[in-house]
Amino acid sequence: MDRYARQRGLVAQDLVADAVVEVHGTGPALPYLLQCLALVGAGTRxxxxxxxxxxxxxxxxxxxHQFLLDRADAGRPLAEALIDRVELLNPTVDLRTADHGSARTRGRGLGVAVPGAAERPALVAALGADPAIVAWGEVLPTAVYVGPAPLRAGTGGHPTLLTAALAATCGGLLAQVLLGQLGAIIDGPTVLSRWFEERLWIAYPDIGRHAMAAEAEGALAPALRGVLERFDSPRVAERFQILLDGRTADPRVTTVVDHDAVVVTVPAPQASMTGAAVRPGLADPPPVRPLLWSPVxxxxxDGGTVTGMAAAPVPPRTPPRVVLCGAGALGSWAAAVLAASGLPGLDLSIVDMDDTVESHNLNRQVLFDDADVGLPKAAQAMARLGKINPRLALRALPVMVSPETIEDLVGGGTQYELLADDPRWRAxxxxxxxxxxxxxxxxxxxSCPDNHxxxxxxxxxxxxxxxxxxNxxxxxxxxxxxxxxxxxxGRCLVCWLGESIADEPERRSCTDVVGTAPVPSIVTSAAVIGAAQAATLLAQLGGPASRVRRxxxxxxxxxxLDGxxxxxxxxxxxxxxxxxxxxDGREAR
Ligand SMILES: [Zn+2]
Structure with missing residues (x-):
């Protein structure tokens, strides 16, 4: 369960693990939907x-336009190939063909349809009015549709430069819809995190006070001592304290998740400890509303029909050279989707300082699987991207991009000039x-980093x-x-987010709506936003900028998902x- 540590507190993992999902169709969103379901842990119990x-x-x-199946799968039975690839991604998922479903689960699942162009008329005829299908996902030339019913008419299934990015967006959106329909989304995670931030702290003399990430499970967990033993020295453990309302407390700390967050389980009701119950509720399944998204x-x-379909972007005449910064959840989705999009001549530089792949990365960082744990992240990402698209020009650059390095990167170079002769710094x-x-x-x-x-x-x-x-x-x-x-x-990032982002060194995302509590990561959001980044970039590179939604x-x-x-x-x-x-005030070019 370490794999899902970072998404508990947002989803009820048991409901996801016990879910039965029936997937119909072989449209371009299929591999991405399966990847998201496998990574979120659907059907693992x-x-x-x-x-x-x-x-x-x-x-x-x-x-x-995908990166689940491999070139070596050509000619193999489709279902068998999909099942084998998903098993590599998450060996605990029970994925099989519908006719091999056990009697216990058959016919009880949540249905989702991802029609390909050729099979669409037959699928719509067979399932268009079936209430067991909770969501349809359709990939159009320059837009993606997700809704409770199929579109009134197909809009042409020919692939475009955007197909991979739109299909990945579709897969992420559909997986998110399924989480909602399972009732697995925990209501008010932000409220819960804020409660922790205000009232519960870890205190340690050298690092100050840190707020905690909340975990919303009811079970009693191993006591604080179990965590303290993970600290590297007894001296550290002695000086480490949990404070609740300013007093030393003994909540049930289950695990150190990251260097900046600790997961705490608070059994509810919590009267003996705080005088107030913390009881996160499961969200009621929301209605599935029709959604159409486009980068342009x-x-x-318009009432089940798509109008105003834009012309698809075309590959630019000069091969594009893209620098991607941050190979975490977002960056790995954006890079993989770009690689799968087949943009001719793409040259991709991946900038990331993180050292190795960790087990808790695997629930959302789609470039890696179990075999990569403990291996260098940048090198493994390069290897995987090269397999997805052997024609990519790729390089990994473990460089820290910070206010201090700007001059070295785009100015005359100052800071490291002095160190050039020092062999320790030469590399x-x-x-x-x-x-x-x-x-x-x-x-x-x-831009996909984890800090402002x-x-x-x-x-x-x-x-x-x-x-x-x-960004x-x-x-x-x-x-x-x-x-x-x-x-x-177009507005620059500081126009959008404010000058203060220059002064915020903490690891924090910048969505501008959630407070400062560390909120867990989840694959559906990373897939949707990473793919939407790739789609908007491709639209920007391959069409008039004046059409791109900013x-x-x-x-x-x-x-x-609105643009x-x-x-x-x-x-x-x-x-x-x-x-x-x-x-003279004009933009430099
Ligand atoms: Zn600006």
Whole structure:
């Protein structure tokens, strides 16, 4: 269960593990839906996932625009190949074909339909009015639809440059709908986290006081001592305290999750400890509302029919060179989706300082599986991306992007110049030089880090270079995408989030709506926002910037993903984007 440590507190893991999900169709969203369900832990205990797919072999079209199946699967029976690949991703998922479902589970599941273009008429005829199908997911040329019923008419199934990114967005949205329908979403995680933040602290002399992440399970857990034993020395354990309302307390601490968060179980009711019960409730299943999302202006949902479908972006004449910063949950989805999109000539630099893959990364960082635990993250990510798309030009750069390194990366270079002759720093200096080179030639920057200072630094770099920055952030079930293009006079990231992000060193996402409590991560949000980042970047690279929607807001609890064009930047307003302005106030290019 260590795998799911970071999503407990948001979802009732037992309900997810006992879920029975019936998946119909072989549309482009199918592999992404299966990846999200496997990573979230669906069907890992008494439940299971049942595949309703035709009895045929894996064809060339099944291998395009996705990264679950591998080229080696061509010609294998489709269901068998899907089952084997999902098992590699999460060996505990019970995934099988529908006709092999046990009598215990057959016919009781939540249904979801992901029709491909050719099979769509037959699937709609058979299942269009079936109440067991709670959601339909359809991938259109430049938009994605998720809703309780199929669209009135198919809108052409030909793949485009956006197909992989839209299919991944669709898979994430459908998995989120299923979590809601299972009643597995825990109501008010933010409220609970805030309660902890106000009243419960860990205190340690050298690190100060830290708020705790909340875990919303009722079971009694091993006592505080179990955690203290994990600290590396008895001296540390002696000085470590839990404070509740300012007094030393003994809540049930179950595990140290990360260096900045501790999971605490508070059995409810908690009268003996606090005088107040903390009883997180499960959310009632919300109605599944129709949703249409596009990275560009145009597509609109009008009573079950899509109008205004925009022309798909085309591969740019100059092969794009993208620098992606942060290979965590968001970055691994964005990178994998970009690799699967088949953008010709794509050159991708992955910047990440994290060292190794950890078990608790696996529930949302889709580039890695069990075999990668303990291995270097950047190298494993490179290997996986190269398998997804062997034509990619790839490099991993373990460089810290921070306010201190901006001058080294896009200025004259100061800080590490002095260290160039020191052999201990030579290797790092070479990495900094490589990143500086990659940035000099970059077409765009994808921003997926886990802290504000790096976002701020990437914004300054993008403004200096006059290139687009596509920023993504997730916090629990909430996510944001910002498209900041100086050439299109779009607002920069500081216009969106405020100058104060330069001064916030903590690891924190920047969704601007959730407070400061550490909120667990979940794969559905990472899939939706990482894929939406890839989609908006592809739209930006392959079409007129004037059509790209610059702000996208995901709310997994409300079941919404909305894109907005938003206003232009105020040329005089913001100190961050003025660094890129020429002497007469025009943007540098
Ligand atoms: Zn600005």
């Amino acid at each position: 008494h439940g299971g996932i049942r595949l309703h797919v035709p009895d045929r072999v894996v064809e060339e079209a099944d291998l395009a 202006d145009g597509p609109t949902l 790092y200096r070479e990495q900094v030089d490589q990143l500086a080179g990659a940035l000099k030639d970059a077409t765009a920057i994808l 200072q790096t976002r701020w630094s990437l914004n300054v770099i993008a403004e200096r270079l006059g290139i687009p920055l596509v 993504g952030a997730v916090d629990g079930f909430v996510g944001r995408v910002h498209v900041c293009d100086p050439g299109d006079r 702000f996208h807001a995901f709310d997994g609890l409300a079941g919404t 907005y064009r938003a206003a232009d930047r105020d040329p005089d307003e913001c100190p961050a984007h003025l660094v890129g302005a020429g002497p």
